[in-house]
Amino acid sequence: MTIIEVCHVPPFSNSFRSTPTELSLPLNFSDIFNLKFPPVQSIFFYKLGESTTTFFRTVILPKVKHSLSITLFHYLPLAGHLSWPQNSEKPIIIYNTADDGVSLTVAESDEDLDHLYSDIRYASESHPYLSPLSVSETKASILSFQITLFPHKGFTIGYTFNHAVVDGRSLSLFMNSWACICRNLDENVKICPSSLPEELYPSFDRTVIQGSEGLEMKYLNYWLGLKLPGSDASPRSLKPIPFPVPADVVRATFPFSREDIKKLGEWVQSKLENGNQTKPFSTFVLAYAYTLVCMVKAKGLKNNNKVKFGLTADCRPRLNPPLSRNYIGNCVNCCDVLVEAEHLLKENGVVYVAKRLNEMIKGLEDGVLEMAKEKVPFMDVEPGVRVILVTGSSRYGMYGADFGWGRPMNVETTTIDVGESFSMMESRDESGGVEIGLVLKKHEMEMFDSLFVHGLKSSFECHQSVNIKLNKFEEVIDRCVGSGLILPACN
Numbered sequence: 001m002t003i004i005e006v007c008h009v010p011p012f013s014n015s016f017r018s019t020p021t022e023l024s025l026p027l028n029f030s031d032i033f034n035l036k037f038p039p040v041q042s043i044f045f046y047k048l049g050e051s052t053t054t055f056f057r058t059v060i061l062p063k064v065k066h067s068l069s070i071t072l073f074h075y076l077p078l079a080g081h082l083s084w085p086q087n088s089e090k091p092i093i094i095y096n097t098a099d100d101g102v103s104l105t106v107a108e109s110d111e112d113l114d115h116l117y118s119d120i121r122y123a124s125e126s127h128p129y130l131s132p133l134s135v136s137e138t139k140a141s142i143l144s145f146q147i148t149l150f151p152h153k154g155f156t157i158g159y160t161f162n163h164a165v166v167d168g169r170s171l172s173l174f175m176n177s178w179a180c181i182c183r184n185l186d187e188n189v190k191i192c193p194s195s196l197p198e199e200l201y202p203s204f205d206r207t208v209i210q211g212s213e214g215l216e217m218k219y220l221n222y223w224l225g226l227k228l229p230g231s232d233a234s235p236r237s238l239k240p241i242p243f244p245v246p247a248d249v250v251r252a253t254f255p256f257s258r259e260d261i262k263k264l265g266e267w268v269q270s271k272l273e274n275g276n277q278t279k280p281f282s283t284f285v286l287a288y289a290y291t292l293v294c295m296v297k298a299k300g301l302k303n304n305n306k307v308k309f310g311l312t313a314d315c316r317p318r319l320n321p322p323l324s325r326n327y328i329g330n331c332v333n334c335c336d337v338l339v340e341a342e343h344l345l346k347e348n349g350v351v352y353v354a355k356r357l358n359e360m361i362k363g364l365e366d367g368v369l370e371m372a373k374e375k376v377p378f379m380d381v382e383p384g385v386r387v388i389l390v391t392g393s394s395r396y397g398m399y400g401a402d403f404g405w406g407r408p409m410n411v412e413t414t415t416i417d418v419g420e421s422f423s424m425m426e427s428r429d430e431s432g433g434v435e436i437g438l439v440l441k442k443h444e445m446e447m448f449d450s451l452f453v454h455g456l457k458s459s460f461e462c463h464q465s466v467n468i469k470l471n472k473f474e475e476v477i478d479r480c481v482g483s484g485l486i487l488p489a490c491n
Helices: 029-033 053-074 113-118 123-129 168-183 215-225 258-271 283-298 349-366 368-372 442-483
Strands: 002-009 022-026 040-047 081-083 092-096 102-108 139-141 143-150 154-161 249-256 306-314 332-340 386-393 410-413 421-426 434-441
Touching (some): 053 102, 113 123, 123 143, 123 249, 168 386, 249 258, 249 283, 249 442, 258 283, 283 306, 283 386, 283 442, 306 349, 349 368
Antiparallel strands (some): 022 092, 081 092, 081 139
């Protein structure tokens, strides 16, 4: 791969419309919870046969750069940086026009684009298409991007974001805003920046979060008191905690079609005792439950192994009063449960997980802030416990990021190669479908592939055959009743 340039993209400004010279924003409780977690990275893959080097440099790149500048005008704090001044009790977001903007790396690669998003491949193969954040003890950038041309094949856009400033929903809104501006770019933006439709307009209002008093300092004191083996970093350092990426892991994407979800839901309902689940399980719960059980089996866990699984819930609609869905920043809460793997390895393991997930989600109704008071960023986990989490959501709309040359062929959450997580997002090809991103050891991925595909097929066929047998039995009874061989029951 060849790096063509690394450029600085500031927010849009001209003599007709200037940006503020300086602004600052405080971090909320959820931001501070994520203060030292690693950055989150994703890659958007776009196929474009006419993406010659000339077309890329004269058409695609200028539009991408200019629309990014305009998008930053609307998302001004994200063009700034995270800082922890000596006179400040907490870290803050600062924007100053003299230095701020985002880094955009432009590169060209002769690798096989199709292989990078459609095949099982080593997880490390994605890393060259992402640019790191600039982070020191006292200052950390918020966003960085890389656009890579694959001549006559297409291009990728990769982002890295600071998890102390934004969450997945925030970045989805930013990417869709950037794409919207880019595909609608015209000559008028030289005079006035493009406006955003209402559904994409961001909110940075920190005053709307009520009732979180004390949570910020609780989490901050936790980070200040955290001692990591072999680290001599200052307690106030903004450097994230390093998480090593295993060298021998591979990456793949597994789709659930809408029909898969429908049949999986019917199968789970048929296995419930006394049919005590009146409300259908959500797509998120069904996809999560099935994926988790396949993962546990593929990893070869035994009955007495312990597994902690959980989810990250969006707090925006669950706060009182609720926040705008376009609130930019972290606004999430984690919940999890510790179980023995035996429950997941049984025949009805998927049903068990689905019920436990529903219990977690229902528990959020009791108050997400009250639940947040019981959490710390790194819960103590006893040795041997496997922690498996999901990142993302099937409702973020990542595949809406059409920059003017078509929707992405694939969107990859790259940083699931840190830890034992899997990603979830909406299907590219149909409404109601889901895509699961996964990173496992090679032999585990082969086992997962077999379990995922054949497990769905056999479960559905089994459920279908039971229904067919029941239907035929009912037909026989009806015929017998009609002929007088069996008398109908009296009410």
